Amino acid sequence: QQPVQSPQAVILREGEDAVINCSSSKALYSVHWYRQKHGEAPVFLMILLKGGEQKGHEKISASFNEKKQQSSLYLTASQLSYSGTYFCGTVYNTDKLIFGTGTRLQVFP
Amino acid sequence: DTAVSQTPKYLVTQMGNDKSIKCEQNLGHDTMYWYKQDSKKFLKIMFSYNNKELIINETVPNRFSPKSPDKAHLNLHINSLELGDSAVYFCASSQVAYTEAFFGQGTRLTVV
Numbered sequence: 692q693q694p695v696q697s698p699q700a701v702i703l704r705e706g707e708d709a710v711i712n713c714s715s716s717k718a719l720y721s722v723h724w725y726r727q728k729h730g731e732a733p734v735f736l737m738i739l740l741k742g743g744e745q746k747g748h749e750k751i752s753a754s755f756n757e758k759k760q761q762s763s764l765y766l767t768a769s770q771l772s773y774s775g776t777y778f779c780g781t782v783y784n785t786d787k788l789i790f791g792t793g794t795r796l797q798v799f800p
Numbered sequence: 801d802t803a804v805s806q807t808p809k810y811l812v813t814q815m816g817n818d819k820s821i822k823c824e825q826n827l828g829h830d831t832m833y834w835y836k837q838d839s840k841k842f843l844k845i846m847f848s849y850n851n852k853e854l855i856i857n858e859t860v861p862n863r864f865s866p867k868s869p870d871k872a873h874l875n876l877h878i879n880s881l882e883l884g885d886s887a888v889y890f891c892a893s894s895q896v897a898y899t900e901a902f903f904g905q906g907t908r909l910t911v912v
Contacts, residue, residue: 693842720898721898723900723901725901727841731905731906732890732903732904732905732906733843733890733901733903734903735900735901735902738898738899738900740898776841778843780901782897782898787833787845787848787855787897788833788845788848788892788894788897788901789845790835790842790843790844790845792842793841793842793843795841
C-alpha cells in the first residue's frame with residue numbers, strides 16, 4: 692500500500708537537475724511532496740490534487756499522472772540547500788496520509 | 801509560537817518500562833497523526849485522529865495507545881517497551897487529510 696519512490700538515492704553537483712518518481716499500486720486521489728533534512732522534521736513542499744496537475748515552487752516542480760498512478764518531482768539547477776530526503780505522500784480513500792519509501796538527495800559543490 | 805510541539809525531544813529508557821510522548825498543536829487543525837520513522841528512514845503511520853475520534857488504527861502493537869484529551873492534543877503512550885520500539889516518533893497535524901501536514905520536531909526514543 693505504501694507508494695514506491697525511485698531512485699532510492701541521488702547524488703548531484705550544484706546546478707544539476709534531478710527527477711524523483713513516486714508510484715502507487717492503488718489509485719491516487721492526491722499527492723503530497725515533503726522534504727526532510729537530516730535531524731529535522733519533514734517539511735511540506737506542495738500538493739497536487741488533480742490528475743494532470745503541475746505545480747512549481749521556485750526551481751522545484753511536480754506533476755501528477757492520475758491514470759498511471761504516478762507523480763514526479765523535478766529539481767532544477769539544484770542548490771546545496773536541496774539536500775535531504777524527499778517523500779511523496781498520498782491519501783487513498785481513507786483519511787490518512789501515507790508516505791512513500793523516500794529518496795535521499797545529496798548535492799555537492 | 802511553535803505550530804506543533806512534542807515533548808520530550810529525546811527519551812532513553814529501559815526495556816519493559818512505560819513511557820509517554822506528548823503532542824500539542826495550536827493551528828486549530830481537526831486531524832492529528834503519529835508516525836514512526838525507523839533507522840531506514842521509512843515514515844510509517846501509526847494512528848490518525850480526526851476531531852478527537854480515532855478514525856484509523858494501524859496494525860501496531862496494542863502496547864501503543866493514542867490518547868486525545870482535546871482537539872489540540874494527541875499523546876502517545878507506550879507500555880512494556882521493547883528494543884524494536886527504538887525510533888523517531890513524529891506527531892503531525894492537518895486541517896483535513898488532503899491538506900498540508902505540519903510536523904512536530906520528533907522524539908528520538910532509545911530503548912536499552
